[in-house]
Amino acid sequence: GQQLNQSPQSMFIQEGEDVSMNCTSSSIFNTWLWYKQDPGEGPVLLIALYKAGELTSNGRLTAQFGITRKDSFLNISASIPSDVGIYFCAGTSGTYKYIFGTGTRLKVLA
Amino acid sequence: NAGVTQTPKFQVLKTGQSMTLQCAQDMNHEYMSWYRQDPGMGLRLIHYSVGAGITDQGEVPNGYNVSRSTTEDFPLRLLSAAPSQTSVYFCASRRGTSGYNEQFFGPGTRLTVL
Numbered sequence: 362g363q364q365l366n367q368s369p370q371s372m373f374i375q376e377g378e379d380v381s382m383n384c385t386s387s388s389i390f391n392t393w394l395w396y397k398q399d400p401g402e403g404p405v406l407l408i409a410l411y412k413a414g415e416l417t418s419n420g421r422l423t424a425q426f427g428i429t430r431k432d433s434f435l436n437i438s439a440s441i442p443s444d445v446g447i448y449f450c451a452g453t454s455g456t457y458k459y460i461f462g463t464g465t466r467l468k469v470l471a
Numbered sequence: 472n473a474g475v476t477q478t479p480k481f482q483v484l485k486t487g488q489s490m491t492l493q494c495a496q497d498m499n500h501e502y503m504s505w506y507r508q509d510p511g512m513g514l515r516l517i518h519y520s521v522g523a524g525i526t527d528q529g530e531v532p533n534g535y536n537v538s539r540s541t542t543e544d545f546p547l548r549l550l551s552a553a554p555s556q557t558s559v560y561f562c563a564s565r566r567g568t569s570g571y572n573e574q575f576f577g578p579g580t581r582l583t584v585l
Binding site for chain 1: 513515579
C-alpha cells in the first residue's frame with residue numbers, strides 16, 4: 362500500500378532548538394495533516410492544511426502545504442521536553458482514506 | 472463527551488483464537504475507521520465505514536471483519552488470530568466523509584498473538 366516518506370525517522374535535539382521535519386508523496390494531495398502521538402496514546406491532530414502554499418501555525422508549531430501538493434513541512438520552534446513523541450504526517454486526495462507517513466520520533470535532551 | 476473509546480486496552484491471544492475489539496464514539500460521527508500501527512510502518516487502514524450499515528475495505532483488510540449496526544459502534548473482529556496480527560489497533564472517527572473534518576483517534580488496543 363501507499364505510504365508517505367517522512368524524514369527524519371528520529372532525531373535528538375537540545376531543549377530550545379528548532380526542529381524541522383518533512384513528508385513527501387508520489388501522489389498529489391488536497392489535504393495535509395500533522396499529528397503527534399504520545400507514548401501509549403492515539404494520535405492527536407496538530408495542524409491541518411487545505412491548499413497549496415498554505416502556511417499555518419499552532420503555537421510554536423508551523424506547517425506548510427508544499428506548492429507541488431506532494432509535500433509538507435512541520436517546524437517546531439524552541440523545543441521543550443513535552444515535545445517528545447512521534448510526529449506523523451497524513452494526506453488525502455479528498456476520499457475517505459488518509460495515507461499516513463512512517464513517523465518522526467522526536468527526543469528532546471534537557 | 473468521552474470521544475472515541477476502545478476496549479480492551481491490552482490483549483494476548485493464542486494463534487487461532489477469535490476476539491472482537493470494541494470501538495465506540497459519542498460525537499454522532501458518520502465516518503469511523505480502524506488502523507493498525509506497526510513499528511516503522513505508520514498507520515495502515517484496515518476497514519472503514521461511512522455510516523450505519525455501510526462498510527468497506529481499507530489497505531490491509533485480510534483477517535479482519537467489521538460491521539456497523541449503529542452510528543456509535545464499530546467493532547473489529549479477528550476470526551482466527553495469527554502472529555502477524557500482533558500490532559497496536561486504533562479506531563478513529565470524524566464528522567462527515569470529506570477530508571476537511573478532523574479525525575479523532577481512540578487510545579488504542581495493544582494486541583499480542585502468540
